[in-house]
Amino acid sequence: MKKTPLLEVKDLDVRFAVRGGDLTALRGISFSLDKGERLGLVGESGAGKSVAAFSILNLVARPGYIAGGQILFEGRDLAAMSERELRKIRGNRIAMIFQDPMMTLNPVLSIGTQMVEAIKAHRRISTKAARDIALDRLRKVQIPSPEKRLDQYPHELSGGMRQRVIIAVALLLDPEIIIADEPTTALDVTIQAEIMALLLELCEQDNVALMLITHDLGVVSQVTQRMLVMYSGRIIEQGPTREIINDAQHPYTQGLINALPQMGEPGARLFQIPGSMPSLKNVPTGCPFHPRCRFATDQCRQTMPEYVRSGNVDVACYEVSNLIEQEKHMQEAGS
Amino acid sequence: MFVISVIAFAIQDGLGDPLQEMVGMSVSQEEREVLRDELGLNDPVLVQYLRFAGNALQGDLGDSYFYSKPTLEVIAEHLPATLELVIGASLMIMLLSVPIGVYAAIRPQAWLSKFFMGVSTVGISIPVFLTAIVLIQIFSIGVTVAWFPADTGWGQWLNGALSTEGGLPSYGRGDDLTHLFGTWYSGFFTREGLMHLVLPCVSLASIMLPLFIRLVRAEMMEVLQSDYIRYARAKGLSAGRVNFLHALKNTMLPVITVGGVQIGIMVAYTILTETVFQWPGVGLMFLEAITRSDIPLIVAYLMVVGLIFVITNTLVDLVYGLVNPTVKLTGKKA
């Protein structure tokens, strides 16, 4: 029997209540995360990656709300939990790292205050002891002169340092899962690799599960073991990272990979996926990717394909399922 | 510090203008002879201004025609009354606007929030003197309601419930004032003094209160949308700590800045409030000075008001610096 995963999301629907009806931001999202596993979540901006990340801790900003599905953490449904119980999990068992370190730390509170309050929200210990933990984590993220930092305010730190502080905050209470929402996007290119390496190292060290949201396929292929590809609020492909990067099944994923600079010849024009992702207001019928897909058929335009398994990868695409069918027929005919 | 000096300079600039205007215009008056002697109007404007500024620096703003004593002395006698009015009204505004604004921001859909916002929209449209008049009618003169038949029990009850006795003083500061120091006689320490303060303070507060509620609510709602608030929640902090520490502290920064400016505007409204309640403060004094064409007193009033602006602006900057760590008080502004 397969052991239950640490986190299991089942059929998650998230909607935004706006004037004139609801907009569906996430539809039928299902995935799981094992202890110590590193999962990548990729897609263009607007695909719903961040919404997915925030909905796990039920932190989707108003007017968004979880309309259906389950988020099982150690068998308990976070989506159905009271705010009080959720609070015990947030920051404690599941920590988050936000995208923009400039906006994430409260400008009017010192670093120390913001770290200590996070500890004291979950542990009954003295401020002194909490400060010691904070200091230890700041050392762990290799911040120069950590003692000084505790009494400083966010504006006195550079962007890279602030993101280190935020990683330190995430580590404060030794969580099981860290959800990192594009943790390096807002940083200088030179610092991005440093921060990513640090995060990877710390997760491996403490066997923390990492859910990494990014649009950078390069990072995903280096850091994660499994990945999900999202498009217009749906997961269209998920499986082991290496398998998807090497042999993507879904035309959209193929497009993403082909668009990477190193894939083309030097000097050649970069590949582009024609068109752009539909806005939430007018999601096309059927497969949301069909207007941009060169394989699109009438079937694609009418109904959303089910997931099919190809190797270890689950894909939602009629083209792929048709190919698999054909192969089966050929094999049957051959045998 | 640089900012403050600019503000101070600007206000001095502003004060120079009405003064020159006033002096220039007054020449066409029948009082021209008196004025020429008193103010030395035959001199060029610049000389007059320099002489005026020089005297002002030494604390000499001339003598009032009507009171026949130094204008600053006259103002010093009237200023405490106005200050108490402003302090009382400011306290009311602070104590009411912050809780209401915060509540309306946290629960924008709640019935009570909508009620408060509706009332404040209506409140903005009511001129302060009208509020004052209505308050006088209800709480000072009293209203006797006889709309319901008095021969039935409920009719009598309704009539009684809707009628007010009145009796709150609506005129002056009362006689029972405590002498603090100098010319400061305070109404804060006696029952009679406080009773006299109630209606004027409520009136003065009523003009700013809706504005502040809207301001606090708007700022708070914006702050609640920010990343650091979501992050604070993601850390598992309690709603109370998120709302009242993380959000409120950031909300107060713009509120303090705007609030400082509003105090200046409040000074203008003291003129109206004091007129309605015959409150013996500088506003009423100023208006009387206008009707009596007591020009030195008018000028002195404007100078003092300008000074009050500079002082409040400095105070506001100081408080802002204390709350906001990104501003260093060592003179350089971040």
Added chain:
Amino acid sequence: MTTATLSRWDRFRDSFLWYSFKRDKVAIVSFFVLLLMVLAAVFAPLLAPTDPYDLAMINIMNSELPPVGMDGADPAFPLGTDAQGRDMLSTILYGTRVSLLIGFGAVVLQATLGILFGLLAGYLGGRVDSILMRIADVQLSFSTLMVAIIVGAVFKASFGNLMFGEIAIYMLIFIIGVAEWPQIARTVRASVLAEKKKEYVDAAKVMGFRTNRIMFRHILPNTLSPIFVIATVQIANAIISEAALSFLGLGMPETQPSLGSLIKSGFDYIQSGSWWITLIPGLVLVVLVLVINLLGDWLRDVMNPRLYKG
């Protein structure tokens, strides 16, 4: 001509403005109340039972009569009479007329000044900008009401009571217009600064248009919607300012009353129990200002949600 207006009407009916107006009950009610009051004010000479400016029609014996429904009321004066025996209904109709006239006039003046200075400051920048905005800041920190009171006091002192009374309407329009121009100038300046960065201005410059033409033909139309919103609210402010000035005795004389001077004249009699002289015009004033403010709020929501961000 007819087809042009018709298609314009059709376009208006299709517009977002009309759509959101239909959906907003508060806006509809406010609009009709305002329309009613404006019409009543415009046609005051036809509607009013008596002419309050005509001294011959006033009988002092009729003074301080209460409104209909109270003891001692005279049905000839449905809202009662004031201390001089003038019919309240008539004086209020005429008073609303004066108040509205001053409100609109002052806003037209301040919009002219504000647009001109705001465009200059925003487009030319540099020293012109800093001088104009310095003046605006000083005026705003003094508060517009204070400036109006000071200017009013100076004018009254220099013209004398009688003469001031005769030209009071123009004086008040001037005073309030001058006192409140910074509000509009700042809004215009902020939108000009935003518009200036956009490409079409560069394009116009490249095409060699003169500064004046770029300012008025290209930038101004794009700043109109915030100006429109501000101007609406400013009408309400101007009416309140006028009322405040009149209440302080710096505005309309009692012989030619505005709502503010009606309230003032009634206030002297409130202690003797004649509340209607002051409270009825007060109520009219509040309703007038309230509906304008509500319309302004609605316009702001519809036309420019980011107005306050400047």
